[in-house]
Amino acid sequence: MFKKSLLTATAIFLVTGVAQARETISIVGSSTVYPFATVVAEVFGNKTSFTAPKIESTGSGGGFKLFCAGLGVEHPDFTNASRAIKAKEVKLCQENGVTEVTEVKIGYDGIVFANSKQGDVVDLTRKQIFQALAKDVEVDGKLVANPYKAWSDIDASLPAEKIEVLGPPPSSGTRDAFVELVMHEGCAEFESIASLKKTDKSKFKAVCNTMREDGGFVEAGENDNLIVQKLNANPAAFGIFGFSFLEANSDKIQGAKIEGTIPTFDNIADGSYQVSRPLFFYVKNQHVDTIPGMQEYVNEFVSDDAVGEEGYLADIGLIPAPEDEFEQLQETVASLKVMDAFTK
């Protein structure tokens, strides 16, 4: 009797589980956009009569994988990304019937190279950072395994400290952006490597992308708080962060100058600090009619209150887009314009 009722109960669980509709928005994606999206979700939940969306931090790549898996309540409605969607991912989306997607660029995030406040503010170039962190570097026109042990080996003006940099793992969007914005730019300044770009593109990519594995670069996991603790324990070490994290911990860590510019809110906003990347979220338009509150969530996210220059997202470190981009954004969002990559 007991077993029978248990079996029926389990069966009911399974059936209702499959048949259930969803009333809460489901969001996945980048861990960099996550803190901004959660704040918007909370405000959205308080302001409107809808339930606050559920947000998973899966990383940009993981987000697209889930987002593009198909249509229907079991698939997410939005994905956040700290980089633009790749052609491969567009294809995946289209294969699974996700054909109407709107791209919303919400603003910018700087990437900073920071150390403990007990140390000095250093002035680095992207070339120097590449020399410090790459597996293979160019010395006298030849590609050799990275010989630099201390910063002063690279340039005599830099401190005579052991190179030790804590950074995010390859699954992180911050890592992708760091590689693209710092390592690629840095390695292109070497002639023999730059010439590889024409002759052997995959080799060029491998040289620029590969971080050293002899202890100079340490993958410290996704937990940025842990990196801050480690930096405090070792003032000679550096960490790689998103700007919002630097701002929240500005009493403990400081950003290094890159190409002579210090990472501040204003410098990133006006583009003089060059290591910054756009942040996005993607809307699955085909869900807008079935999942309640999607349009309202988008409206809240792009409102002047949120992403405007004085908005609450700027308070926690999002760098707002310049005026013309902001206006364009409002247009895109009002009509939920399907992005070009999907219309082809």
Next chain:
Amino acid sequence: MTVTISKKIKKQQKKAELAKQAAKKLAKRHRQEKNFRRIGLAAVLMGMLFLVILFTDIISKGYTAFMQTQIQLTIDFDSNRIAKNIAKNKETDGETLYNGNYRKLVSDALYAKFPDVTKRKDKKLLRSIISTSAQYYLRDLAVTKIDTDSRANDSNDLQRNIAIGSGKSAADAESPSAVQYQINSQYVGQKQDIWVIADDLFDMFHKGFYTAEGAESERLIKDNYVTWYNKLLAEGNIRTVFNFDFFTNTDSTNAELAGIWGAMKGSFYVLLVTLLLSFPIGVGAAIYLEEFAPKNRWTDLIEVNINNLAAVPSIVFGLLGLAVFLNFFGLPRSAPIVGGIVLSLMTLPTIIISSRASLKSVPPSIKDAALGVGASKMQTITHHTLPLALPGMLTGTIIGMAQALGETAPLLMIGMIAFVMSVPTGIFDNATVMPVQIFLWSDLPARGFMVKTSAAIMVLLAFLITMNAIAVILRKRFERRW
């Protein structure tokens, strides 16, 4: 003569030599034993030391999270301030007032308190000392929103009832519920001293996590912030009370508002599913294997595999959950039902192994006696063996549940690591669990969350200790030894 004497002496010498050697050996053995004891004791002490360090670290970091800093403000609930055009349309007063601008009331009260703050930037900083929740708190004080379904709270005679039914549609269009708004005259139109929750930074400063030493440009707490703090403190407008919100709120992006109720309820539903699935199946499997199954190569193979299953890393179960329950059966992501199923796979071996052990410990004489007076095999098991083995089975189950309560890795794969603000009300709702909440908070930059992380760990540990204590009590009280 001399020969015998010398022989005797030699013999004695030899004896003495032997005794000496034996004594040496004995001393060595004693020394070895002592050393072993010392090493053992050192290991235990080491373990204790680490435990003490861990606990003091967690408790010293986390205990302040159980206190909440509040600021007293004189709020002027002038209805014209809250919403414009209020007098023109008496009919919809309640709703208009409900949707009014309560943020303004807070900032006005702050400006009145600190009239010398005039610069825009300073004003912004001043506004930031009060939690964003204050506006919603004031709104709920001024106007009570009642869903007509829940008339239970309608009978408050303190409040002037001018509730108006308005057809405002709720979130879902299919069930438009009429909502009533009730203006509370003890607040609206009055000036009241109200305690509101302070912002995270203010809270952390009050609790001493930030200092105002060193150059102003290099610290988060600016000079005027300190001035305001001192003024509020001197006038008795700051108090710390027990943080009930921590136990009744769900996750939030504001550290001062974040609570663990949602995660606690999520854990409850997950464990409920785990218990309902793994206990009957585990006990059933144990009884079958122990009492009915023939002893042959196949049952040996099954036994070995159950033991192997107990050693499988938990993340593997998460991958299985993703592939089978989400992708194949199409169960919802982030729901306790899937979490419960995955965790019950993980706890099944623990329950089966402990249940079999406790079935084995029931003496055969009892079974033989039951069979001897004519009971069937099934009767023997249900009337005699099972009741005697049950305390041991329950102990195993509780320990398995405690393991499941602390698990995060398998939940990673099935989407339970998520920001969920709504409290789950069933096994199909979005939910997280307590260890996941701890993991999520530990990654956030705000200092307040660091404190909350430790506090949540303390709550989780309290649950784990309670569960293990129950297991010990069950064993001590009901287990019979023969």
